[in-house]
Amino acid sequence: MKHTLLLLTFFFSALFYGQSTLKGKVTDEDGSGVGSASVTVEEPGKDAIIAYALTNSKGEYTLTFTSEQSQVDVKVKAFNHRSTLKVVSNSSQNVDFTIQTEATEIKEVKLKTRLITKRGDTIAYDLNEFDSKSDRTLSDVLKKIPGIEVNSSGAILYQGEPINKFYVNGKDLMEGGYGTVVNALPKDAVQKMEVMENHQPIKSLQDKIPSENAAINIKLKNKVTMTGRGEVGVGMDPLLWNVKLTPMFFGQKNQWVLNYKANNSGESVENERNILAFGSRFEGTRRQAAQRSWLGVDRAQVPNVPEKRYLLNNVHYLSANLLTSPFKDKEWELKVNASYSNNSIERSSFRETIYEPSEYFPSGASARTDLSNDFYAQSAKGEVILTKNAKKGFFKNTTTWNGFWNDDRGMGRIVDSRTGTISMDQKLKSPSGMFQNSLSTIIPFKDKMVNVMSYISHQKDRQNLSAEYENFQDFEDYFGQNFSRLDQQLELQTTNINHSASVGFNVKRWTLSPEVGLNMSLNEMNSLLEGDGVALGEDFRNDMRWNELNPYTQLGINYKGGGLNMNITLPMNFYGITYKDQIRNTSQDISRSVFEPSFWGSYDFTSFWKLWAFANVNYNFGDFGSLYSGNILSSPQNIGNNDNLLPETRSTTIAPRLEYRNPLNNLFFNLRYAQSSVKRNLIARTTIFSSGANISELEYFDNTTRSSNQSAEIGKYFPKFKTNLSTTVSNRDNNGYSLLVNQSTGESNLIETETNGQSWSLKFNNSYFSWMSVDYSLSMNWNKNKNLFYGNEIKTSGWSHNLAAYFYPIENHTIGFFWDEGTTSQLDESFRNSFYDLSYQFSWAKKKMDFEVKWLNIAGTKVYEQISYNTSLLSTTRSSMQIRPSQVLFTVKFNFK
Incomplete structure (x- = not known):
């Protein structure tokens, strides 16, 4: 350090x-x-x-x-x-x-604009210069812009960091869930895209408190725009359908987006509801609602290939987003968002695990596992947001309700070299509900800014896991008998209350923000385990309370200058945690005051170069679920017990990066370094069975893990050749500890592992030729895995690439060829997986309609195969995962106006 x-x-x-x-x-x-x-x-x-x-x-x-x-x-x-x-x-x-006036002679009538222009902290991109004939939506073009990346979740990254806001004509309709607009906004409706670096979304703070993130604003060609995108597709082998209907309206006072998507063709459209950008902390608290999954069925593996290759789904997703100015004062905005999804997924995989002879398995062992799943999920969300964002004040209240109704099934068959054939029939029902309300207001008072924030949430989860076993003996010694059926019941309730107040003082370019706050978390957990329909003893029951009281005071120091921006937060946090087990009448508590400073800063030292730095120190004394005394069947093959001391974790992070973005020559690159260490006082003591089952308990043991990562990324657009080229290299090092039980002696062995890995990726887009355009990506990785206890070392590697080539033999006719391939290797063994698709598309240019026929998985590949290594267990696993069959889909695509 x-x-x-x-x-x-x-x-x-x-x-x-x-x-x-x-x-x-x-x-x-x-x-x-x-x-x-x-x-x-x-x-x-x-x-x-x-x-x-x-x-x-x-x-x-x-x-x-x-x-x-x-x-x-x-x-x-x-x-x-x-x-x-x-x-x-x-x-x-x-x-x-x-300067003297002089007429500029224009030699030709045709005017040529810059691809990328920069003014202040705003970089504007002319999207027309980056698209190709095959592109239809905003997302198609964004993937080809230097400095911009769209990852698999749909999140947009600028210089490797997520954006904090996504605007259309300066308005934030989607409140962070912008995936719907990015995937369905026709590129022809867009005039340009703007990246606003160091964007502070709260107007009253823009000259006072800097931001470390960038935002994106999409400027449409017309101030009032009715647009959107639609697709209707049908196919066979088996019967397939794909429907996408997303009309949009963007006006000066009102904006709305309606969205209905349904398919069984392998596209998880329900992920578009995810919050991808969270704005400024002064806007209040917004949390991505999710179920707390303390219990789960055994899940089949999924391959590292595009989701469309393996996802066997049947999904219906409906959402609506509305923004309007309800009052004469146009600075007030009302947003109403709602969504509902109904989804079912099938999944299956096979794996064979071979253990090297060791103290866990002196004579070695092996297990072959077949897993199949059926996941049924329903969810609904409603949200109302009232906002006033003005230079002289800020107000935002967000009320959100979420509901989840999940029903998961699993069927497992294990051939264990030690115990024979095992079968497991698994079911999990898990309904959940969550309510959130966040309020934040900034009130100007003379030359000061007063900020008050309040957040309240309540969440309730019920989870019932049942497992029927045949010839499963691994838990027999633990229970004292062998059960043919186990039923785990669990109920969780959490109430969070967070309040804070701060005052901002301005001294030239400095803003000092002293803040006081109180965070409370009230939690309850009840659990009961039954064996063959009979409730087991107190060792398998919980009636637990976990309450946290966290008053704090902190000083925020912000500097916003011409080239230098920084934030220093100096908090003194008091952690008061009380744990009480009402069945065993035991309790623990902790009262600690800790200093947890954080820093981030950016410095523009020329028009093109920027240096960033981030560092922090963080303490954690456990979360709800870190401690409980009664055993819980967390999955059909796992029993957990967290009966020990309250955990204590101290983590430190330092992460500088250097950026270069030059719109004059369309060159962007960044260098990154990150180093972190985590010190813990507890470690999991785990008994491993060859079938994959395990029993885990916590044990006191001081241990420190460290990790470091270095990476470099460079991207350049060559306008003469209409080519965007980018490459990334990285190196990472980390270590880890595990406490594994020697089944022969019952003693524990402390296993330390070290991993060193390198990766390299390449992205290439070209639309230079009038008869062809190409999108290509390649990624490669190399890993060295060490087990220091045994002195064992093994090397693994893998690579994958994705090619999409479009050919335009005749005007309005397009032929597409797609090639995805992935390989994993260990020692002299390698698994290679190739997938091919073909498409033909006719474009009715006058009506802006496309008619497409696509043949997917031409080779009829049925499974994806890979090999992996577990450094701690000295085990090699060969896996094969189910792939979607060969299929043909006919689709009509069109724009709404």
Whole structure:
């Protein structure tokens, strides 16, 4: 850690050394300011721009640069004005320009705009320059833009970090759940996309409290737009359907999006409801509602390939989002969001696990496992949000209700080399409900800003797990007898209450925000385990209370300057936790006051370079579920018992990164480093059976795990060749501890493992040729796994690639070829999986309709195979997972207006 801090200190010093800032004004011969003039800094004799800026409407500019030269060239260019150059010393100073009017001769009528432009903290992308003939929606184009990444969950990343807001015409209709719009907004409706770096969404804080995240704003061609996207598809082998209907309206006062999607063709559209952007902490608390899954059936594995390859689903998803200004004061906005989904999924897999001879299994062992699942899930959500976001104040109240009704089934068959054939029939019913209300307001008081926040939530979960066994003997010694059926009943209730108040004081570019707050969490858990219909003893029952009281005080120090932004949070937190077991009449409590500082900062030291740094210290004294004395059957093959001391965890993280984004030559890259350590006082003591079953208990043992990660990413767009190329390399190191029971002696062995891994990925998009466009991605990984207890080391590797090639032999006709492939390797053994698709599409350009026929999984591949290694258990697992069959789908696609 000392070496890292020294390196960062040296890095910061090197960056600040030799830095100069130029300010000034560009005027014409009449003394009027010239807006949108470009001011560039170049080193003498070199045709390379080291910094640039655009003047505002008053002709003013500010730019910062770093150069070793004693003098630099400063050039000013503006439309219908003569270019001007000045040679100035390399120092901070004011440099004004007066430029003469001169008609700019346009040699051709055709005007060509920039692909990417930057003004201040906003970078604008002309999407028309990045799309290809096969693209139809916003998401199709976003994946091809340098500096932008769209991951598998639908979240948009800018320079590797998630965005905090997604706007359409400056309005946040979707409140973070923007996947629906990204996937269904026609690209033809979009004028440009803007990335707003360091975006603070609360207007009254924009000049006071900086933000570490960027936001995206989609500017449509028309201020009032009725648009959207629809698809209707049918297929066979078996009977298939795919329906997507997403009409949208974006006006100056009202916006709405309606969405109905249903399919059994392998697309999990219900994920579009997920919150992907959370905005500013001053907007209040928003949490992604989810069931607490303390119990679960054994789940079949899924392969590392695109979901459409293996997902056997039947889903119906309906959502509606509305934004309106209900009052004459247009700064008030009312948003109403609602959604419902009904989904069923089938899944199956087979795996064979072979254990090397060790103290766990002196003569070795093996197990072959067949698993199949049926998952049935229903969920509903309703949300009402009232907001006022003005320069002179802020108000936001969010009320949310979520309901979940899940029914999971599982059937397992295990051939154990030690105990023979085992079968398990599993069922889990788990209804849940959650209510949340969040209120945040910022009130200006003289030269201060007063912020009050309140959050209340209540969640109730019921989970009933039943398992019927045949020839399952691994738990016989633990129970004292062998049961043919186990039923685990569990009920959870949680109420969270969080209140805080802060005051912001402004001193020039500094904002000081002292804050006081109180967080409370009240939790109850009741559980009962039955064997063959008879309730077991107190060792298998729980009636537990876990209550937390966390008053805190903290000082927030924020600085927002021209190039430097930073936030330092200095909290003193008091943790009061009380655990009470009402069956055994035992209790534990803890009262600790800890200092948990955090820091993040960014520094723009030229127009193109930015340095980030993040660091924090965090303590954790356990969460609801960290401690309970009665045994719980968490899955048909796992019994857990957390009867021990209250846990204590201390984690530290430091993560600097360096960014370069140059819209002049369409080049973006970033370098990242992250180092963290986690110190714990408890460890799980686990008894492993060859069938895969295990019994886990907590034991006191101080242990510290460490991890570090280094990565570099570079992306460039080549406009001459209409090509976007990006590549990423990374290295990661981490260690881990496990306490495993020697079944021969009953003694425990402390196993330490170390993992070192490298990865490399490549993305390539090209639409240079009028008759073809290509999207291609490749990822490779190499891992070295060490077991220090046995002195064992093994190397594994894998790679995968995805190709989508489109050919346009005749106007309005498109032929598509798709190739996905994945490989995993260990020693001399390797599994390779290939998938191919073909499509033909006719476009009715006048009506903006597409007619597509697609043949998926042409080779008829039935399973995906892979190999993996467990470093702690010295076991090799070969797996095969069910794949969707070969199928043909006919789809009609169209725009709403």
